[in-house]
Amino acid sequence: MxxxxxxxxxxxxxxxxxxxxxxxxxxxxxxxGYVVLQYIVLSTAWNILxxxxxxxxxxxxAFFALGAYSTVAIYNFIxxxxxxxxxxxxxxxxxxxxxxGIVGFGMGYLTLRLRGAFFSIATLALAVVLQTLVIxxxxxxxxxxxxxxxxxxxxxxxxxxxxxxxxxxLLAVGSLVIARLIERSRLGYGMTTIRDDELAAEAxxxxxxxVKLIATTISGALMGMAGAPFPYYIGYLQPDSxxxxxxxxxxxxxxxxxxxxxxxxxLIGAVLLDSLQQLITxxxxxxxxxxxxxxxxxxxxxxxxxxxxxxxxxxxRHKHDDFVGRHRTALDEPGSVPAAGAAPE
Amino acid sequence: xxxxxxxxxxxxxxxxxxGGFYAAMASGVSLSFGILDIVNIAHxxxxxxxxxxxxxxxxxxxxxxxxxxxxxxxxxxxxGAGIYxxxxxxxxxxxxxxxxxxxxxxxxxxxxxxxxxxxxxxxYRDVEAWYIGPTWHLGDVDVPLRIAVPCMVSLLLIAALQxxxxxxxxxxxxxxxxxxxxxxxxxxxxxxxxxxxxFAISIATASLAGAFLIIIQPVExxxxxDYIGRIFAICVLGGMGSLPGTVIxxxxxxxxxxxxxxxxxxxxxxxVSFGFLLLTLAVRPAGLLGR
Amino acid sequence: xxxxxxxxxxxxxxxxxxxxxxxxxxxxxxxxxxxIGPNGSGKSTLVNCICGTLRNEQGxxxxxxKPIDGMPAHKRTHLGLARSxxxxxxxxxxxxVDNVRIPRLYTVAARGMHRTAEExxxxxxxxxxxxxxxxxxxxxxxxxxxxxxxKLELARAMxxxxxxxxxxxxxxxxxxxxxxxILALLVRLxxxxxxxxxxxxxxxxxxxxxxxxVVLVSGRMIADGKxxxxxxxxxxxxxxxx
Numbered sequence: 001m002x003x004x005x006x007x008x009x010x011x012x013x014x015x016x017x018x019x020x021x022x023x024x025x026x027x028x029x030x031x032x033g034y035v036v037l038q039y040i041v042l043s044t045a046w047n048i049l050x051x052x053x054x055x056x057x058x059x060x061x062a063f064f065a066l067g068a069y070s071t072v073a074i075y076n077f078i079x080x081x082x083x084x085x086x087x088x089x090x091x092x093x094x095x096x097x098x099x100x101g102i103v104g105f106g107m108g109y110l111t112l113r114l115r116g117a118f119f120s121i122a123t124l125a126l127a128v129v130l131q132t133l134v135i136x137x138x139x140x141x142x143x144x145x146x147x148x149x150x151x152x153x154x155x156x157x158x159x160x161x162x163x164x165x166x167x168x169x170l171l172a173v174g175s176l177v178i179a180r181l182i183e184r185s186r187l188g189y190g191m192t193t194i195r196d197d198e199l200a201a202e203a204x205x206x207x208x209x210x211v212k213l214i215a216t217t218i219s220g221a222l223m224g225m226a227g228a229p230f231p232y233y234i235g236y237l238q239p240d241s242x243x244x245x246x247x248x249x250x251x252x253x254x255x256x257x258x259x260x261x262x263x264x265x266x267l268i269g270a271v272l273l274d275s276l277q278q279l280i281t282x283x284x285x286x287x288x289x290x291x292x293x294x295x296x297x298x299x300x301x302x303x304x305x306x307x308x309x310x311x312x313x314x315x316x317r318h319k320h321d322d323f324v325g326r327h328r329t330a331l332d333e334p335g336s337v338p339a340a341g342a343a344p345e
Numbered sequence: 346x347x348x349x350x351x352x353x354x355x356x357x358x359x360x361x362x363x364g365g366f367y368a369a370m371a372s373g374v375s376l377s378f379g380i381l382d383i384v385n386i387a388h389x390x391x392x393x394x395x396x397x398x399x400x401x402x403x404x405x406x407x408x409x410x411x412x413x414x415x416x417x418x419x420x421x422x423x424x425g426a427g428i429y430x431x432x433x434x435x436x437x438x439x440x441x442x443x444x445x446x447x448x449x450x451x452x453x454x455x456x457x458x459x460x461x462x463x464x465x466x467x468x469y470r471d472v473e474a475w476y477i478g479p480t481w482h483l484g485d486v487d488v489p490l491r492i493a494v495p496c497m498v499s500l501l502l503i504a505a506l507q508x509x510x511x512x513x514x515x516x517x518x519x520x521x522x523x524x525x526x527x528x529x530x531x532x533x534x535x536x537x538x539x540x541x542x543x544f545a546i547s548i549a550t551a552s553l554a555g556a557f558l559i560i561i562q563p564v565e566x567x568x569x570x571d572y573i574g575r576i577f578a579i580c581v582l583g584g585m586g587s588l589p590g591t592v593i594x595x596x597x598x599x600x601x602x603x604x605x606x607x608x609x610x611x612x613x614x615x616x617v618s619f620g621f622l623l624l625t626l627a628v629r630p631a632g633l634l635g636r
Numbered sequence: 637x638x639x640x641x642x643x644x645x646x647x648x649x650x651x652x653x654x655x656x657x658x659x660x661x662x663x664x665x666x667x668x669x670x671x672i673g674p675n676g677s678g679k680s681t682l683v684n685c686i687c688g689t690l691r692n693e694q695g696x697x698x699x700x701x702k703p704i705d706g707m708p709a710h711k712r713t714h715l716g717l718a719r720s721x722x723x724x725x726x727x728x729x730x731x732x733v734d735n736v737r738i739p740r741l742y743t744v745a746a747r748g749m750h751r752t753a754e755e756x757x758x759x760x761x762x763x764x765x766x767x768x769x770x771x772x773x774x775x776x777x778x779x780x781x782x783x784x785x786x787k788l789e790l791a792r793a794m795x796x797x798x799x800x801x802x803x804x805x806x807x808x809x810x811x812x813x814x815x816x817x818i819l820a821l822l823v824r825l826x827x828x829x830x831x832x833x834x835x836x837x838x839x840x841x842x843x844x845x846x847x848x849x850v851v852l853v854s855g856r857m858i859a860d861g862k863x864x865x866x867x868x869x870x871x872x873x874x875x876x877x878x
Contacts, residue, residue, distance in 0.1 A: 110623065111623075128615055135612055136612055197725045256444075302431070
């Protein structure tokens with residue numbers, strides 16, 4: 001399926017989702033759904049660098065927080081009550097995306113020459129450095145945190161949370177379309193070669209540094225865009241929890257559990273895992289919730305390394321068309337193409 | 346901010362002492378990451394585990410925390426061996442260490458941390474010992490025993506490790522396995538077993554490091570996260586697997602952090618070690634005494 | 637004949653160890669050059685420096701008249717310098733045809749050539765046919781035998797339409813007839829205008845293929861000339877027979 005039909009279908013599905021949420025009539029659906037959508041964006045974004053290129057970024061929280069704090073900075077600059085009337089959410093998202101994208105590019109430029117493991121450690125370091133900078137910057141509230149006043153309502157939609165939900169819904173669609181587009185393009189192939197064997201990729205003519213930089217920039221930008229509406233969602237932004245490693249583990253666990261080789265994986269992972277987490281937080285406790293995430297992550301990584309998508313493919317062996325013009329050869333997992341004498345996984 | 350020589354000296358001394366303790370924490374990662382190339386970012390969680398082990402026996406029976414941690418060494422060793430075995434079978438053998446191995450340890454970090462929260466709660470815990478409280482006064486310099494004792498024991502630990510690696514057969518086999526596994530096999534030594542031993546030792550050090558930590562500061566489960574970057578920064582800065590390098594790097598970071606904290610405020614201190622790490626990675630990934 | 641590759645006083649050290657010591661070499665276009673030497677003599681290091689995988693401390697390399705020092709490996713590939721790896725390094729997640737497609741996709745774009753997806757696909761299948769792997773085009777590299785992986789390695793190097801192909805020990809462990817296959821392939825390539833540098837231990841293959849022979853011992857070039865003359869060189873004899 002070409003990108004345009006996919007986009008249209010996705011938007012239609014998104015519209016249906018929104019309509020269904022409206023029909024249910026319970027405002028809580030929007031609050032809960034917002035978080036799911038947010039994680040769809042975060043895990044899709046992470047997967048572009050992590051799943052496609054094989055470079056593990058532990059700093060998801062930092063990029064997310066940068067987007068959030070861009071909004072806070074603008075909010076404090078323009079004046080508390082003026083903001084929503086002056087600057088609509090999509091623009092805030094764009095700003096958050098640009099800020100995070102630039103930082104992503106910068107980080108990539110500094111660290112992508114390093115071997116995979118060093119890169120990952122560097123992302124941790126960068127996250128803490130950014131967090132320290134924000135904590136010490138009083139304009140955005142510093143360590144005390146920042147308050148954001150959420151407007152009461154929005155014309156046409158009703159409550160403000162519906163507006164946030166819709167914005168995040170569109171962003172989720174956008175990120176899925178982008179991920180799918182990359183996956184099926186030459187860029188996506190290049191990313192796969194980097195993941196498989198970077199040295200051979202470079203020798204084969206793949207401009208590895210450039211590809212990795214594109215991946216980090218897009219990944220960072222999407223994470224920042226996901227963070228931009230967050231201050232409005234949460235009302236009170238606290239640096240410790242915003243920069244928290246919790247975002248990192250979710251952004252890593254969701255694609256790994258869903259499946260890292262394709263755009264569908266992070267989607268499945270986010271929906272399943274976040275719904276599960278919300279359920280557990282409400283019924284048991286939020287600490288147990290993280291325990292479950294950790295256990296699922298470890299279990300999947302050991303037992304089902306290709307995630308849910310991989311399991312699905314193993315039991316229903318698909319054969320996709322060649323790259324020529326349309327679909328790519330879906331041969332990301334060993335065993336997905338029947339081969340003479342090949343042992344099953 | 347008044348610049349006083351007094352303050353400076355104390356900051357430096359304090360930094361060196363803390364650095365000694367950092368070295369104990371980083372020694373484990375020096376082994377697992379520096380020598381075995383295993384990115385065990387869950388190491389701080391095991392240190393915290395060590396802290397809680399020390400706390401439990403200290404609180405219940407009044408045993409000295411460092412003694413407790415020494416008694417616990419075998420338990421941590423077995424834990425380390427078990428974890429390596431899983432890591433090897435699930436990842437190293439399949440050649441998937443980079444993404445999935447990393448995720449595995451990340452998951453372990455969270456599992457350990459949350460398990461501790463569920464069992465002990467989020468309150469800060471601390472221990473009691475005769476050296477927690479008194480301070481030596483050497484002229485203008487204050488040396489809190491709370492920090493000095495762990496520092497000294499830590500340096501003993503490092504010395505012991507260095508002897509192990511340099512003088513014993515196992516130790517040399519460990520250094521060899523990092524360089525040439527085939528040669529080891531030809532000498533009828535099983536490299537997997539050697540790596541397992543090395544990794545088990547690295548987790549065992551966490552037991553001691555955990556005791557040191559809870560002596561120096563009160564501990565709650567998520568404290569480990571603050572140390573991830575520090576530990577890896579020290580490992581990289583110290584040259585990836587060089588124990589003397591680890592000690593020097595630890596003290597360097599300890600001193601810079603201490604000076605930053607004293608003269609610029611503690612809120613800037615976390616950025617120091619991480620900033621150091623980034624600088625090292627950018628400029629000299631081989632570290633100060635790199636191989 | 638113009639010089640396609642010029643290596644000038646190239647040196648490479650790893651810490652205190654001198655891997656390459658002032659290597660100077662010129663390769664004219666169309667040459668069939670054999671590069672031999674005992675294990676550890678620096679052959680692969682030389683290839684890595686020429687191709688940009690490693691950076692040499694001293695000396696310079698010119699390709700097709702252009703200085704390429706400091707140029708990243710992928711740019712050198714775009715210029716027409718290709719190599720196969722001694723230990724095959726296939727892209728394990730991609731099928732054979734996709735493995736071969738990668739260099740094609742990237743060099744086609746870099747050289748400003750316009751090819752449709754179908755044309756590229758045909759070209760890739762053709763390459764696989766030439767090395768006898770077309771039947772396994774949609775398979776993954778893990779389904780291949782050692783020999784087939786070597787052939788894939790060569791096919792992938794050829795996919796970038798190189799002017800110079802460096803084949804690094806592509807024949808190790810092959811049977812007599814398999815060696816013949818690879819040699820025939822390299823000869824065909826050379827007849828089409830591709831300059832080939834063959835790095836090999838299998839003397840029969842090297843002697844039959846090379847029009848010129850270079851010998852590397854302990855990082856130094858000790859001989860460079862016609863194969864028969866080089867083999868009669870007493871230093872070469874000493875290096876090989878001790």
